[in-house]
Amino acid sequence: MHSPVIQGSRRYLRPDAVARIARLELRARSVVEGVLAGLHKSPYKGQSVEFLQHREYVRGDDLRRVDWKVWGRQDRLTVKEFEEETSLRLSLVVDGSGSMDYLAAAGRRPTKYDQAATLAASLAWLALSHGDAVGCGVFDERLRGNVPARTRRSQLGEICEVLEAPRNAGESDFQPVFRRLAETLPRRGMVIIVSDLLGDREGILRGLRLLAKRGHDLAILHVMDDDELDFPFEGPTRFDGLELPAELACNPRALRAGYLEALEAFLADVRRRAGQVRADYTLVRTSEPPEAALVRFLARRTRHTPRAV
Numbered sequence: 001m002h003s004p005v006i007q008g009s010r011r012y013l014r015p016d017a018v019a020r021i022a023r024l025e026l027r028a029r030s031v032v033e034g035v036l037a038g039l040h041k042s043p044y045k046g047q048s049v050e051f052l053q054h055r056e057y058v059r060g061d062d063l064r065r066v067d068w069k070v071w072g073r074q075d076r077l078t079v080k081e082f083e084e085e086t087s088l089r090l091s092l093v094v095d096g097s098g099s100m101d102y103l104a105a106a107g108r109r110p111t112k113y114d115q116a117a118t119l120a121a122s123l124a125w126l127a128l129s130h131g132d133a134v135g136c137g138v139f140d141e142r143l144r145g146n147v148p149a150r151t152r153r154s155q156l157g158e159i160c161e162v163l164e165a166p167r168n169a170g171e172s173d174f175q176p177v178f179r180r181l182a183e184t185l186p187r188r189g190m191v192i193i194v195s196d197l198l199g200d201r202e203g204i205l206r207g208l209r210l211l212a213k214r215g216h217d218l219a220i221l222h223v224m225d226d227d228e229l230d231f232p233f234e235g236p237t238r239f240d241g242l243e244l245p246a247e248l249a250c251n252p253r254a255l256r257a258g259y260l261e262a263l264e265a266f267l268a269d270v271r272r273r274a275g276q277v278r279a280d281y282t283l284v285r286t287s288e289p290p291e292a293a294l295v296r297f298l299a300r301r302t303r304h305t306p307r308a309v
Helices: 015-021 068-074 112-129 155-164 174-184 201-213 226-230 252-276 290-303
Strands: 033-036 039-042 051-056 078-082 084-086 089-095 133-139 143-150 190-195 217-224 237-240 247-250 280-285
Touching: 015 112, 015 290, 089 112, 089 143, 089 174, 112 133, 112 155, 112 190, 112 217, 112 290, 133 155, 143 155, 143 174, 174 201, 201 217, 201 252, 217 226, 217 252, 217 290, 252 280, 280 290
Parallel strands: 089 133, 089 190, 190 217, 217 280
Antiparallel strands: 033 039, 039 084, 051 078, 133 143, 237 247
């Protein structure tokens, strides 16, 4: 295992997080089977001589892999698949919208964006240390900073620079961002979305379906602040919108029961939508040490049997 090069100040790459997760293997179900010296056995396209199977052609497949003999005999398009040894291709997609900047009173916890960026940087370090290709993008209503997946030694530094760059922090718009990813990612891999998922939930689902249809293994790290999950407010409080020019002054005690009921419905709906596209879902609090959240996420994935998408 080699260690990626870290250059300069790396705000989001915490040594404690790295130390806890370094022993764990990031295994993408449906994309890879096992990990050996940074190489992953994949049932997908390659140039090996070992033929695996035919499957129906889908839009976007490489026409060079179409079996024209089958087409001539059966008048249907099929694609040849081979078994190859290949590195995992990981794409980290981090929500940089305004709602991610929520800061608890007196700064007791990191912002949701700080937590999300720390999780992304730590996952990048882990995957790169196994010799895998890693890319990272930050989005709001569109994908802004973006580093294509590579394995080179300078990759971690470039990813951290994107995560640390000043953000526009506008509103989030998931569907066009996920559509662009589905159209531009060159081949199947693992896509990890780190977000508070505050936005158009139908758009989120449609975007996730596009990625799943392309064969990507999906995972969601749902980052929320403790205030959002527990609603601990007492006395007269003013709530300011982070993405919309709106504010609400109220007695939070009168709202607490209704808010928590709506929150539970929101979380249940998010989990249901993740399940519809077979995306791994993990809820992460801003108060939770990032290394603990990553150990929980990765340990569960390594226990699961690889599945076909």
